[in-house]
Amino acid sequence: MLTFIFRRLGTMVLTMLCLTLVVFFLINLDPNLKKLAISQTEMHTSAEQLEQWLVTHGYRENFFVRYGQWLGVIKKQPIINPQTGEATQRFPFCDDPTEPVYSGVLEGDFGCSTKFRTAVAKKLFPALGATGILMFWVLVVMIPVSLLIGILAGMREGSRTDRTLSVASIASTATPEYVSGVIFTVIFATWLGWLNGSAASTRNGITLYNFTLPVITLAIYGIGYIARMTRASMVEVMTQQYIRTARLKGLSFRSVVIKHALRNALIAPFTVIMLQFPWLLTGVVVVEIMFRYQGFGYTLVEAASNNDIDLLLSCSLVSVFIVLITQLISDVGYAFLNPRIRVQ
Numbered sequence: 001m002l003t004f005i006f007r008r009l010g011t012m013v014l015t016m017l018c019l020t021l022v023v024f025f026l027i028n029l030d031p032n033l034k035k036l037a038i039s040q041t042e043m044h045t046s047a048e049q050l051e052q053w054l055v056t057h058g059y060r061e062n063f064f065v066r067y068g069q070w071l072g073v074i075k076k077q078p079i080i081n082p083q084t085g086e087a088t089q090r091f092p093f094c095d096d097p098t099e100p101v102y103s104g105v106l107e108g109d110f111g112c113s114t115k116f117r118t119a120v121a122k123k124l125f126p127a128l129g130a131t132g133i134l135m136f137w138v139l140v141v142m143i144p145v146s147l148l149i150g151i152l153a154g155m156r157e158g159s160r161t162d163r164t165l166s167v168a169s170i171a172s173t174a175t176p177e178y179v180s181g182v183i184f185t186v187i188f189a190t191w192l193g194w195l196n197g198s199a200a201s202t203r204n205g206i207t208l209y210n211f212t213l214p215v216i217t218l219a220i221y222g223i224g225y226i227a228r229m230t231r232a233s234m235v236e237v238m239t240q241q242y243i244r245t246a247r248l249k250g251l252s253f254r255s256v257v258i259k260h261a262l263r264n265a266l267i268a269p270f271t272v273i274m275l276q277f278p279w280l281l282t283g284v285v286v287v288e289i290m291f292r293y294q295g296f297g298y299t300l301v302e303a304a305s306n307n308d309i310d311l312l313l314s315c316s317l318v319s320v321f322i323v324l325i326t327q328l329i330s331d332v333g334y335a336f337l338n339p340r341i342r343v344q
Contacts, residue, residue: 072104111310131295150230172224274330
């Protein structure tokens with residue numbers, strides 16, 4: 001098992017390097033750099049002045065040199081004032097060094113946000129914390145409800161309960177977040193007036209009201225998907241020979257389900273639940289923009305809209321890390337739940 005984990009960790013590192021290299025290349029295409037230069041200067045600045053700004057701030061250096069500086073394996077060079085010849089800060093509002101130093105992701109320096117005019121870490125980590133709270137409550141709501149629905153539907157295949165729960169699961173899965181978010185807003189906030197403060201900004205702190213609708217909107221889609229997977233797994237397990245043998249021995253239906261069927265039925269849903277983390281990253285982008293919840297998704301869209309290169313690169317790095325680490329946890333958990341995989 002340890003060999004498997006270390007092998008996967010090595011694969012994760014190589015994957016992160018390859019993906020970040022691709023993202024770094026796409027973000028630093030010439031049109032994006034010119035838009036960044038325009039946003040940091042005046043709209044009527046000449047092409048020569050825009051080019052000079054890019055050269056002065058190091059955006060015209062060799063691509064692999066810039067990538068190495070972002071990683072922190074190549075020293076970052078300060079800006080040299082052409083008039084005085086003195087070294088100056090690249091971005092004064094981020095306290096950039098005025099001498100060559102190793103300052104990149106590996107050293108914990110994620111760069112400078114040109115949109116928010118602050119260090120990326122000061123903007124990124126509070127946003128991740130807000131999204132982490134949101135995702136925690138989404139999982140608290142989504143996992144127990146979806147497992148309960150799937151188990152109840154799979155225990156009595158073909159019954160009225162099974163058909164009702166299956167239709168509800170399919171309907172919730174077929175409804176995207178931007179549709180369910182509007183529906184819940186109209187029902188709870190407009191018609192009933194229960195959550196008038198639910199779409200408020202998180203600038204003044206996270207409360208029950210300003211993330212209730214985002215939690216419901218994100219959870220409702222995942223509930224249907226996980227419930228369908230759990231039902232399919234439960235139906236398959238309930239037809240196995242060892243379940244029939246247990247019933248013939250005189251065990252009650254409840255005991256058979258709890259002691260024999262549940263553990264094997266939850267193997268497939270466990271993998272599906274772990275794979276919901278990458279999906280939640282895409283879901284939070286839609287939901288946080290819809291409800292103006294200032295978390296990771298909101299920050300990602302703001303960075304992309306304003307060509308905030310360092311912030312966008314950091315958001316991409318976090319996304320890649322979360323996807324890869326959840327896949328690793330999924331594989332390890334699957335091996336523990338399934339003895340056949342563990343033996344192999």
